[in-house]
Amino acid sequence: MAILVCGGAGYIGSHTVKELVNTYDVVVLDNLTTGFEQLIDSKATFVKGDLGDPAILDEIFTTHDIDAVFHFAANSLVGESVQNPLKYYRNNVSATLVLLEKMIEHGVKRFIFSSTAATYGIPDTDMITEKTTTNPINPYGRSKLMIEQILADLAHVHDFQYVVLRYFNAAGAHESGEIGESHDPESHLIPIVLQHLLGQRDKIAVFGTDYETADGTCVRDYIHVTDLARAHILSYEGMASGKITNKTYNLGNGAGYSVKEIIETCEQISGKKATIEYAERRAGDPAALVASSQKINEELGWKPAFDLNTIISNAWAWHSK
Numbered sequence: 001m002a003i004l005v006c007g008g009a010g011y012i013g014s015h016t017v018k019e020l021v022n023t024y025d026v027v028v029l030d031n032l033t034t035g036f037e038q039l040i041d042s043k044a045t046f047v048k049g050d051l052g053d054p055a056i057l058d059e060i061f062t063t064h065d066i067d068a069v070f071h072f073a074a075n076s077l078v079g080e081s082v083q084n085p086l087k088y089y090r091n092n093v094s095a096t097l098v099l100l101e102k103m104i105e106h107g108v109k110r111f112i113f114s115s116t117a118a119t120y121g122i123p124d125t126d127m128i129t130e131k132t133t134t135n136p137i138n139p140y141g142r143s144k145l146m147i148e149q150i151l152a153d154l155a156h157v158h159d160f161q162y163v164v165l166r167y168f169n170a171a172g173a174h175e176s177g178e179i180g181e182s183h184d185p186e187s188h189l190i191p192i193v194l195q196h197l198l199g200q201r202d203k204i205a206v207f208g209t210d211y212e213t214a215d216g217t218c219v220r221d222y223i224h225v226t227d228l229a230r231a232h233i234l235s236y237e238g239m240a241s242g243k244i245t246n247k248t249y250n251l252g253n254g255a256g257y258s259v260k261e262i263i264e265t266c267e268q269i270s271g272k273k274a275t276i277e278y279a280e281r282r283a284g285d286p287a288a289l290v291a292s293s294q295k296i297n298e299e300l301g302w303k304p305a306f307d308l309n310t311i312i313s314n315a316w317a318w319h320s321k
């Protein structure tokens with residue numbers, strides 16, 4: 001039995017592959033548009049291609065005994081999704097439909113889906129649970145919620161089961177220092193701050209200082225990428241053992257940190273001082289997004305192993321390399 005990881009050359013996908021290969025045969029499908037081949041663990045079988053390509057999926061599903069698909073392959077930039085919605089509906093929705101059709105055709109019945117806090121939009125609560133109303137405010141969040149709804153419809157009529165994982169702010173790098181966060185161009189806070197502290201950027205911009213938060217900057221829930229990876233494996237094993245089926249879980253630390261607090265922690269860990277420019281709010285940013293992950297804790301025993309200091313220390317080690 002093998003696991004197909006779509007998007008296994010990307011940030012969260014590659015960290016999950018690194019955990020999976022210890023126990024399972026892994027096939028990675030990635031078109032390398034945003035991923036990097038060198039992030040894929042050498043123990044995995046790599047197929048370069050598009051998950052919207054039915055012929056490649058036929059080939060994978062006939063040559064490997066795939067028991068589950070972990071689906072990370074997506075575009076994930078909120079701002080870009082507003083500017084180019086068709087790209088998001090094509091890559092995140094249409095291509096996923098091809099994958100799901102081929103899974104059903106080949107009798108592959110377990111699916112772990114990378115979803116996002118962006119499905120909640122601007123929540124009216126400080127602590128988001130899975131029962132918090134979903135109301136995405138951009139095409140990225142909508143594209144993910146559409147697939148969530150499609151999964152529920154499929155599970156209703158097919159021999160098919162799924163777990164949806166709604167990530168909050170994925171951050172950090174593998175403890176080995178071998179793989180870490182890499183986007184081109186980079187838009188995420190922690191890598192931008194660390195690149196600046198390494199002298200690769202002149203300054204950093206803080207987007208908005210007038211939010212209704214303790215220090216006026218946005219609050220997010222940062223979760224170590226290895227904790228995310230382990231949640232995928234627990235979800236798969238929970239389904240395979242019959243313990244759970246058709247679930248949606250939040251993945252976060254349950255603690256919020258402001259943009260200013262993140263910068264301060266990066267300064268402490270690196271021993272360097274940042275040059276900060278206070279800028280306008282970035283479009284589409286909610287003031288605070290903090291997750292309750294109580295449900296996956298109660299049902300699968302998952303809880304984050306890494307705190308913010310470890311997240312940033314691991315990221316600093318990776319970026320410094």
Ligand code: UDP
Pocket residue numbers: 078169187188189190192204205206207208218219220259282285
């Ligand atoms: N942010 C910032 N400056 C940057 C990048 C991000 O102030 O150069 C802020 C951003 O507005 C948000 C938080 O940092 O409030 C986290 O942003 P990121 O893009 O890392 O993740 P998101 O929450 O958008 O998924």
